[in-house]
Amino acid sequence: MQEATFLILTALADGTQHGYGIISEVAKISGNRVRLRAGTLYTALDRLRSDGLIDVDREEVVDNRLRRYYRLTPTGTTRLAAEAERLQANATAALTRLNPSLGMI
Amino acid sequence: MSESAELERAYRRLVAFYPRSFRRENEEEIVTVLLATAPDGQRRPGIAESIDLIRGAARMRMSLSRTPHTVHNAVRLMYLGAVAELGVLIVLWLTEGSIRAAVAHQYPMLTAAQMGQLNTVFTVDLAVGAAVVPLWLLMAWWNSRGSQVARLAAIVCFAFCTTGMITDAVTGSPQFAPAAFTAAGVVWLIGLAAIVNLLRKQSVAYYQRQAAL
Numbered sequence: 001m002q003e004a005t006f007l008i009l010t011a012l013a014d015g016t017q018h019g020y021g022i023i024s025e026v027a028k029i030s031g032n033r034v035r036l037r038a039g040t041l042y043t044a045l046d047r048l049r050s051d052g053l054i055d056v057d058r059e060e061v062v063d064n065r066l067r068r069y070y071r072l073t074p075t076g077t078t079r080l081a082a083e084a085e086r087l088q089a090n091a092t093a094a095l096t097r098l099n100p101s102l103g104m105i
Numbered sequence: 106m107s108e109s110a111e112l113e114r115a116y117r118r119l120v121a122f123y124p125r126s127f128r129r130e131n132e133e134e135i136v137t138v139l140l141a142t143a144p145d146g147q148r149r150p151g152i153a154e155s156i157d158l159i160r161g162a163a164r165m166r167m168s169l170s171r172t173p174h175t176v177h178n179a180v181r182l183m184y185l186g187a188v189a190e191l192g193v194l195i196v197l198w199l200t201e202g203s204i205r206a207a208v209a210h211q212y213p214m215l216t217a218a219q220m221g222q223l224n225t226v227f228t229v230d231l232a233v234g235a236a237v238v239p240l241w242l243l244m245a246w247w248n249s250r251g252s253q254v255a256r257l258a259a260i261v262c263f264a265f266c267t268t269g270m271i272t273d274a275v276t277g278s279p280q281f282a283p284a285a286f287t288a289a290g291v292v293w294l295i296g297l298a299a300i301v302n303l304l305r306k307q308s309v310a311y312y313q314r315q316a317a318l
Binding site: 019020023037038039040041042043046047050065066067068 | 127131133134135137138139140141142153154157158159160161162164165168310
């Protein structure tokens with residue numbers, strides 16, 4: 001799973017978000033390291049929708065502008081959890097191996 | 106024209122690179138997000154965001170035109186169907202003598218003229234079989250191009266194939282021509298597998314996307 005995909009799914013993990021909200025959340029989660037552009041975001045959202053990982057929750061019109069809210073599907077939740085566990089296991093393995101050498105410095 | 110209206114028009118020109126089906130559903134929303142993320146006073150899209158939009162549109166067009174494995178499977182099965190149909194013709198031709206003998210044995214009272222009518226039946230069967238081989242090839246080629254009409258045509262052809270199998274079954278083919286009937290059954294199963302692949306969710310979505318491109 002690409003980092004942008006992982007971050008988008010993470011942005012939706014605790015509730016629905018609209019497009020601009022996802023961009024803000026992803027920036028927040030990544031400590032402003034990842035700033036999604038609209039083209040990247042909507043290409044990813046379209047793919048995630050066709051893969052069944054996210055779905056449209058509702059639509060609102062605010063100041064004559066459309067806001068579409070997205071949510072994680074149960075499949076998306078499962079995939080995100082599996083990916084988070086995989087990343088955590090990798091990170092733990094890396095830190096475990098690094099610790100002895102770090103201790104020698 | 107105000108700055109924001111000018112910027113919005115420029116964004117819409119970039120979003121126009123996306124496939125029509127995507128724009129129909131997402132254009133208003135994506136323009137909203139583009140305007141929301143644009144710094145105050147911006148009059149035209151930046152180079153980086155223009156590249157991002159054009160790249161996104163190119164990726165989406167490429168992924169939309171990518172044929173899913175279910176359609177590949179269906180097309181391969183249709184080519185296999187053409188070969189199997191040729192097999193049915195060969196079996197029918199090779200077993201003609203035993204079919205005649207089986208009919209004569211079952212109906213000893215048949216006159217020579219009535220037995221002669223079997224020739225017509227064989228000729229029609231061979232002619233239909235010979236026409237169905239190129240039909241399989243046509244369906245394979247046409248469906249590989251993502252045509253919705255081709256998909257519907259394949260379903261109609263399979264319906265005719267099924268009707269033919271039922272007719273053969275009730276008119277005694279399994280008894281008089283077991284080898285040819287079995288071979289035709291194999292063809293029917295190949296057709297069924299092809300249609301199942303064409304009706305899979307990925308295939309349906311692919312044909313819809315191709316129609317909307």
